[in-house]
Every structure is written in C-alpha cells, then in structure tokens.
Amino acid sequence: MTVLTQGLRDSGIVAWRNLLNVRRNADWLFAAVIQPIMFVLLFAYVFGGALGGGQYREFLIAGIFVQTISFNSAFTVIGLCNDLQKGIIDRFRSLPMSRLAVLLGRTTSDLVVSALALLIMSLCGLLVGWRIRGSFLDAVLAYLLLLLFGFAMSWIGALIGLSAPSVEVAQSAGLMWLFPLSFISSAFVGAGTMPGPLRVVAEWNPFTAVIQSVRDLFGNEAPPGMAPPPGWPADNAVLYALLSSIVILAVFVPLSVAKYRRVASK
Amino acid sequence: MPTDTAVRAEALVKTFGSTRALDGIDLEIPTGTVLGLLGPNGAGKTTAVRILTTLLRPDSGRAWVAGHDVLAEPDKVRRSIGLSGQYAAVDENLTGFENLYMVGRLYGMNKPDARTRATELINRFRLTDAAARPSKTYSGGMRRRLDLAGALVAEPQVVLLDEPTTGLDPRGRLDTWEVIGELVADGATVLLTTQYLEEADQLADTILVIDHGKVIASGTADQLKAEVGGERLEIVVAEESEVEATTRVLAEVGSAEPTVDRHGKRVQVLVDAGPKSLVEALRRLDVENVTVLDVGLHRPTLDDVFLSLTGHATEETA
Ligand SMILES: Nc1ncnc2c1ncn2[C@@H]1O[C@H](COP(=O)(O)OP(=O)(O)O)[C@@H](O)[C@H]1O
Numbered sequence: 001m002t003v004l005t006q007g008l009r010d011s012g013i014v015a016w017r018n019l020l021n022v023r024r025n026a027d028w029l030f031a032a033v034i035q036p037i038m039f040v041l042l043f044a045y046v047f048g049g050a051l052g053g054g055q056y057r058e059f060l061i062a063g064i065f066v067q068t069i070s071f072n073s074a075f076t077v078i079g080l081c082n083d084l085q086k087g088i089i090d091r092f093r094s095l096p097m098s099r100l101a102v103l104l105g106r107t108t109s110d111l112v113v114s115a116l117a118l119l120i121m122s123l124c125g126l127l128v129g130w131r132i133r134g135s136f137l138d139a140v141l142a143y144l145l146l147l148l149f150g151f152a153m154s155w156i157g158a159l160i161g162l163s164a165p166s167v168e169v170a171q172s173a174g175l176m177w178l179f180p181l182s183f184i185s186s187a188f189v190g191a192g193t194m195p196g197p198l199r200v201v202a203e204w205n206p207f208t209a210v211i212q213s214v215r216d217l218f219g220n221e222a223p224p225g226m227a228p229p230p231g232w233p234a235d236n237a238v239l240y241a242l243l244s245s246i247v248i249l250a251v252f253v254p255l256s257v258a259k260y261r262r263v264a265s266k
Numbered sequence: 267m268p269t270d271t272a273v274r275a276e277a278l279v280k281t282f283g284s285t286r287a288l289d290g291i292d293l294e295i296p297t298g299t300v301l302g303l304l305g306p307n308g309a310g311k312t313t314a315v316r317i318l319t320t321l322l323r324p325d326s327g328r329a330w331v332a333g334h335d336v337l338a339e340p341d342k343v344r345r346s347i348g349l350s351g352q353y354a355a356v357d358e359n360l361t362g363f364e365n366l367y368m369v370g371r372l373y374g375m376n377k378p379d380a381r382t383r384a385t386e387l388i389n390r391f392r393l394t395d396a397a398a399r400p401s402k403t404y405s406g407g408m409r410r411r412l413d414l415a416g417a418l419v420a421e422p423q424v425v426l427l428d429e430p431t432t433g434l435d436p437r438g439r440l441d442t443w444e445v446i447g448e449l450v451a452d453g454a455t456v457l458l459t460t461q462y463l464e465e466a467d468q469l470a471d472t473i474l475v476i477d478h479g480k481v482i483a484s485g486t487a488d489q490l491k492a493e494v495g496g497e498r499l500e501i502v503v504a505e506e507s508e509v510e511a512t513t514r515v516l517a518e519v520g521s522a523e524p525t526v527d528r529h530g531k532r533v534q535v536l537v538d539a540g541p542k543s544l545v546e547a548l549r550r551l552d553v554e555n556v557t558v559l560d561v562g563l564h565r566p567t568l569d570d571v572f573l574s575l576t577g578h579a580t581e582e583t584a
Pocket residue numbers: 264282283285286287305306307308309310311312313314
C-alpha cells in the first residue's frame with residue numbers, strides 16, 4: 001500500500017469512529033444540528049427585524065453560514081484535546097497507522113458535520129425567506145467554497161487542540177479567536193459602516209471574502225448602505241477566498257502533523 | 267541483537283526540565299518471558315514504556331524491540347507491539363466490539379478479519395454480554411480488560427502493559443493476572459510495570475527494580491530476596507504507648523528503618539543476624555520494660571527487598 005492510500009484508508013476509519021461519537025453524544029449532536037437552526041432563526045428575527053426586514057435577512061444568511069462552519073472547527077479542537085487527555089492518541093500513535101490519519105480523520109468528520117449544518121441552515125434559510133437567485137453551478141461553487149473554508153479552519157483547530165493544556169482551555173480557546181474574526185467582517189453589517197482601522201481589517205479579513213463570494217454566487221444583494229466598499233478584496237472575492245483557504249491549509253497541515261508526531265498525553 | 271532477545275535497551279536517558287525521569291536504564295527481555303518493571307510512583311516506569319513503544323524519543327541511549335531500532339524503524343516496532351497504557355484508552359462512545367474492530371482495522375486488517383478478531387477477544391475477555399453497549403457503561407475492570415484486549419488485537423510479539431491492575435478491585439486484579447498468564451502461555455514477550463510487589467512476584471520471570479530513573483536491583487524474585495540477605499523481625503507489644511520504645515530498639519538492632527503499625531502495635535525491621543538479632547532485641551526490650559506479646563522471624567518478602575534497596579517503602583505500605 002502506498003503512503004497516500006494507507007493515509008486515506010486510516011483517515012476514513014478514524015472519521016467513521018468520530019461520526020459514531022457525534023451521533024451518540026448529546027452535546028455534540030446539539031452543537032451540530034440544533035445550534036445552526038437557532039442561529040438562523042435568532043439572527044434572522046432578532047437582527048432582521050431591526051435592521052431592514054426581508055432583504056437584510058437574505059443578506060445575513062451567508063454570514064451565518066460562514067460563522068457556523070468556522071465555529072464547527074471547535075469540534076476538531078475539543079475532539080483532539082479529549083483524545084489526548086483520555087490516552088486515545090497514545091494508543092493511535094502506538095499503532096502502525098498513518099501519521100496523518102488521526103488529524104485528517106478528524107477534520108474530515110468535521111467536514112461531514114459542517115455539510116449537515118449547511119443543509120439544515122439552508123432549509124431554515126428558505127423558511128425565513130432566503131433564496132438562491134444565481135445559477136445552479138454558482139450555488140454548487142458557493143457550497144464547495146464554504147466547505148473548503150470550513151476544512152481549512154479545522155486544521156487551525158487541530159493545532160490548537162493538540163497544543164491546549166486541558167479540555168477546558170481547549171473549549172474556550174477553540175472559540176475565542178473566532179469571535180473577532182467573524183464579527184470584524186461583513187457577516188452582520190457591511191464593512192463600509194465600520195470606523196477606519198476596523199474597516200480595513202474587515203475588508204481584508206478572509207471571512208469577508210468567503211461571505212462576499214457566497215453572497216455573489218447565491219445572488220443575494222446587500223441592503224442599502226451595506227454594500228462592500230470597492231477594492232481588490234471585494235472585487236476578487238472568490239479568488240481571495242480560495243487563496244486564503246489554500247494558504248491556511250499550506251501552513252497549518254504541516255504544523256499540525258509535526259505537532260502530532262511529538263505530542264504527549266496529558 | 268540476538269533473536270532470543272525480544273527487547274533490549276541501553277543507557278536510556280530522558281529528562282523533563284530538571285527532572286531526570288530516566289537516568290541511564292539498561293534492560294533486556296528474553297523472548298517469551300515476562301519482565302516486571304517495579305518502582306514507586308514517579309520512578310520512570312511510564313517514561314520507559316513510552317520510549318519502547320515509540321511514543322517518546324530518549325535524550326540519549328538506544329533501544330530495540332522485536333529486532334527493530336525504536337528510533338530508526340518506529341513503524342516496524344509498531345507492527346510488532348501491543349500497548350496498554352497506564353489509563354485505559356477506550357473510546358467511551360463506542361461499544362466494546364467497535365473499539366476492538368477499529369483497532370484491528372488500524373492494524374491493517376480487512377473488515378471480516380477485524381470483525382472475527384474483535385469477536386474472539388470479546389469472548390475471551392468475558393465481555394460478551396456487554397459487547398454491544400457503549401463502553402462508558404463499563405465498570406473499571408471491564409474497561410481495563412477491553413483496553414488489554416486492544417493491545418492483543420494483532421497478536422503482537424511483544425506486549426507492554428503499564429500498571430495493568432492499578433485502580434482495579436481485587437477481583438479485577440485476579441482477572442487481569444489470569445489474562446496475562448494466558449498471554450505468556452501463548453508465547454508472547456511481556457513487559458509489565460507495577461507498583462505492587464506481589465504482582466511482580468506473581469507474574470514476572472525477572473524483576474527490575476527502578477527508583478528515580480535508575481535500576482537499583484534486578485533478578486528473579488528469589489534472587490532479590492536472597493540479595494537482601496537478612497530476615498524480617500516482627501514484634502507485637504501489649505500497649506500502644508510501648509510502640510515508640512520498640513521502634514527505637516529495633517532501629518538500633520535492625521539493618522534498615524523499622525516499619526510501624528501503631529494500631530496493630532506491631533513493629534518490623536530487617537535484621538542481618540537472624541536469631542542473634544532476635545535475642546538482642548528481646549533483651550533490650552526487657553530493659554525498657556516493654557511487654558512483648560508476640561515475636562516472629564520471617565524470610566524477606568519483596569516489600570522488604572524494596573525497603574532495603576530504596577530506604578523508603580512503596581506507596582502501598584507507606
Ligand atoms: N511529560 C512530562 N513532563 C514533565 N515531567 C514528566 C513528564 N512525564 C513524566 N515526568 C516526570 O518524570 C518522572 C517519571 O515519571 P513516570 O515515568 O511517569 O513515572 P512512573 O510511571 O514510574 O510513575 C516523574 O517525576 C514525572 O513527574
């Protein structure tokens with residue numbers, strides 16, 4: 001067996017095991033299924049009502065999609081930290097399995113969870129008035145881009161999970177860095193409404209690029225005053241979103257694998 | 267490395283900050299035998315196991331397992347070993363069967379083989395009734411058995427068990443001993459670590475006593491007992507108030523620090539001169555007006571060995 005096929009095979013086995021865990025653990029099931037529903041409904045009606053009704057609700061959906069799938073990277077953080085704590089990583093590392101499999105299996109199972117969340121959120125979105133107004137192909141591209149970005153975020157989560165000293169720290173560290181990133185973006189308000197420095201950060205934030213791409217591809221127009229300020233990131237949103245995801249993967253996959261090779265149980 | 271040696275380590279050193287967890291350990295396990303690595307908490311047992319199972323790189327020194335260098339050929343080593351770590355590493359949300367099936371698959375077995383092997387082990391470890399339940403519903407003993415089974419999935423040549431009975435009730439401990447006995451009967455080479463002297467005595471062909479990362483004695487249980495040479499003098503007195511004087515006397519007569527059981531009014535010490543020491547002790551106790559209810563002179567146990575080697579008792583007797 002080549003290194004690659006063994007890596008994929010072993011990752012598949014680990015992913016299978018992780019998904020059984022998600023299915024049987026009430027907390028995880030809640031986070032994977034109920035939370036996305038809550039997000040769409042809460043944001044749509046709490047913010048939507050105040051900030052511009054139907055058109056704003058439609059604008060909001062892409063932001064909620066991106067926020068939810070990036071928050072799903074916390075599954076990777078907590079999952080890996082848990083496995084470390086329980087000695088399960090020790091067992092894996094003593095087996096003649098691929099060194100990539102525990103991490104790739106984890107990020108892959110989270111990809112499945114994210115796909116499920118996207119499906120649920122899309123159905124809820126349709127319920128609150130969101131529509132896909134672009135072509136079928138563009139819509140497919142939007143979903144693929146969302147999944148790619150979520151996958152890249154999971155690899156950042158992998159490094160955090162392997163580095164966290166305890167599950168409690170992992171739990172908060174896994175989400176903390178995502179709050180500024182997701183709020184200083186065009187997820188909930190147009191970047192143009194923000195004050196000077198924040199506005200620059202928001203314009204160049206990869207979150208904004210993914211959100212803007214998804215809005216463009218779904219054909220969801222911004223309500224008045226929330227349109228992206230013109231500039232390279234907004235004009236090349238899809239390209240920038242793709243590039244950011246690839247750069248994140250290129251940096252965090254090797255870092256996480258290197259960390260995994262040396263990691264010790266707590 | 268000769269083929270009749272299954273595990274060999276030379277001058278292993280590992281430091282964590284200022285702690286020397288291993289301070290130059292040598293060991294050798296002949297194929298098909300059991301080595302007991304005996305030492306108190308913090309002695310370096312887990313660190314040694316982690317190095318031999320490729321989980322940790324030593325600062326210096328070399329080691330071979332099943333003919334493969336742990337540093338140069340870690341993957342070949344992993345193919346030849348089964349590890350059961352200090353804490354049972356089972357996935358709580360998976361059933362017992364699923365845990366073993368997953369390990370089998372990760373050893374490279376195809377699906378039918380992994381299934382067959384998982385079922386075999388479930389039955390052998392008396393988990394049949396619980397096989398389809400998530401392992402979080404298992405008792406401590408059942409989890410430990412499941413973890414042990416995980417180490418045996420691929421019928422490894424060398425099995426490493428880190429404190430396999432710590433935290434188990436007496437029945438769980440006996441169960442585990444039985445399983446380890448069977449393993450050896452099947453021809454596996456076993457390294458097991460323990461804090462329990464009786465356990466090493468019971469299961470191991472050879473015992474390596476380690477403390478502060480150093481080997482302080484090695485040999486069979488009998489050899490170790492002989493090495494201590496002396497015998498154990500035991501005195502039981504009438505009043506608790508007499509225990510202190512008795513301890514003082516036995517400290518003078520004995521060759522190591524006495525151990526005191528204040529409640530049982532019992533004091534013990536290792537002595538070099540057997541009956542002579544006994545007479546001397548009784549004479550002095552008489553001078554001190556201590557009422558002796560019972561006296562005994564015993565061949566040393568492994569506990570005595572440990573005490574005389576390290577100058578302190580094991581966790582168990584401390
Ligand atoms: N990862 C680590 N970081 C720091 N110190 C450690 C680490 N692992 C072990 N030690 C220290 O090394 C010594 C030996 O530990 P260990 O091998 O676990 O002993 P044992 O298994 O015999 O109880 C102890 O003093 C322990 O605190």
